[in-house]
Amino acid sequence: MEKKGLLLVLSGPSGAGKGTVCRALLKNEPYLRLSVSATTRTPRPGEVDSVDYFFLDSEVFNKMIKDGDLLEYAKVYNNYYGTPLSFVEKSLKEGRDIILEIDIQGALQVKKKYPEAVLIFIAPPSRFDLKKRLFTRGTDAREVIEKRLRCASGEIKVADRYDYIVVNDQVARAVEQIRSIITAEKSRPHNFKSLLNSFN
Amino acid sequence: MEKKGLLLVLSGPSGAGKGTVCRALLKNEPYLRLSVSATTRTPRPGEVDSVDYFFLDSEVFNKMIKDGDLLEYAKVYNNYYGTPLSFVEKSLKEGRDIILEIDIQGALQVKKKYPEAVLIFIAPPSRFDLKKRLFTRGTDAREVIEKRLRCASGEIKVADRYDYIVVNDQVARAVEQIRSIITAEKSRPHNFKSLLNSFN
Numbered sequence: 001m002e003k004k005g006l007l008l009v010l011s012g013p014s015g016a017g018k019g020t021v022c023r024a025l026l027k028n029e030p031y032l033r034l035s036v037s038a039t040t041r042t043p044r045p046g047e048v049d050s051v052d053y054f055f056l057d058s059e060v061f062n063k064m065i066k067d068g069d070l071l072e073y074a075k076v077y078n079n080y081y082g083t084p085l086s087f088v089e090k091s092l093k094e095g096r097d098i099i100l101e102i103d104i105q106g107a108l109q110v111k112k113k114y115p116e117a118v119l120i121f122i123a124p125p126s127r128f129d130l131k132k133r134l135f136t137r138g139t140d141a142r143e144v145i146e147k148r149l150r151c152a153s154g155e156i157k158v159a160d161r162y163d164y165i166v167v168n169d170q171v172a173r174a175v176e177q178i179r180s181i182i183t184a185e186k187s188r189p190h191n192f193k194s195l196l197n198s199f200n
Numbered sequence: 201m202e203k204k205g206l207l208l209v210l211s212g213p214s215g216a217g218k219g220t221v222c223r224a225l226l227k228n229e230p231y232l233r234l235s236v237s238a239t240t241r242t243p244r245p246g247e248v249d250s251v252d253y254f255f256l257d258s259e260v261f262n263k264m265i266k267d268g269d270l271l272e273y274a275k276v277y278n279n280y281y282g283t284p285l286s287f288v289e290k291s292l293k294e295g296r297d298i299i300l301e302i303d304i305q306g307a308l309q310v311k312k313k314y315p316e317a318v319l320i321f322i323a324p325p326s327r328f329d330l331k332k333r334l335f336t337r338g339t340d341a342r343e344v345i346e347k348r349l350r351c352a353s354g355e356i357k358v359a360d361r362y363d364y365i366v367v368n369d370q371v372a373r374a375v376e377q378i379r380s381i382i383t384a385e386k387s388r389p390h391n392f393k394s395l396l397n398s399f400n
Contacts, residue, residue: 123392127399156399164387167395177383184384187364187377192323195367199327199356 003191005092006182007114008032008099011107012122013152015134017168021122022101024175029182033091035100038064041079054084072102072109083110097182104155107162118185120178121162125169127153203391205292206382207314208232208299211307212322213352215334217368221322222301224375229382233291235300238264241279254284272302272309283310297382304355307362318385320378321362325369327353 012018038054040061049055061080064070073082091098110117124130134145164181168174212218226232238254240261249255261280264270273282291298310317324330334345364381368374
């Protein structure tokens, strides 16, 4: 297999709309495969094991950490979340492109372990817009939102460690921009080895 | 000016069709500005000074080399060709995107002097296709074509030092791919400094 798959990491602060962008992208690009995360948290109503998450108990999750079976992991509000390495590696070897929708600390872990990963930071168009989105979600208490907003400001500081920034002003436009990034990344010289060798 | 212009370098072996792709791209993207090269060769019928080339005598050209006024230059068949630095620098500072259509040795010189330059290698789809294109041009003698073909094989070896490779199988498709590369390069974090700072 000449062309190894692309490992695309979509990340950004809470309220930037990375979930919406990711779903819209997957609808447009059926060849993209979404990586399923593992978690120790309890399934929410309607969530399906192996589809939404691999729901694991803490013991199994800790063994995976110890054995290096996770590409990245993080503890969020007493629960663990992580990306099983085996699925990602298998897909990339098959030439399949994989997308990870994870938080910022996870994204930077992936880049460290797998420098070819393409990190895309989904940014809100403005501070005002971010605040509005967090408030109109309506699921969280005011203090939680204020905390998220402070957290987001901190997270945006590391955006310059990403490969690309996509401002989520309109979902369709953001998706187009990500498609262009995918096309560009597939134009990297390492994907053309056999063509280039054929001219010798 | 937050967003500095992009310096795009289109290059590739003779017969790959970089001129055709460049013209088609400029038609599609009117904001792109083509850099005009300087040369010591005699104008061909119909060529206009300051439009097709800056036609200079050897003395002036040599002074520009000595004064460091060229971004790159090369001697081809007893004539000098080069890119005047001043025009490129001025345009980039104004936030204008510049495109250079130059040969391979020139492209690598540009990358050395200006690492932010985006180097795109226009590759022929196959050796057979390259040969066909060189022969059907009909302007050159057989020996000249054979020499160009050997030269092209050597030039293709350095393609892995480029940022991107675009296979010119169809001009319209190649242009689309280059437009995606431009979009991706405009998504680099350094273009979003003031947005990112506004979240503090």
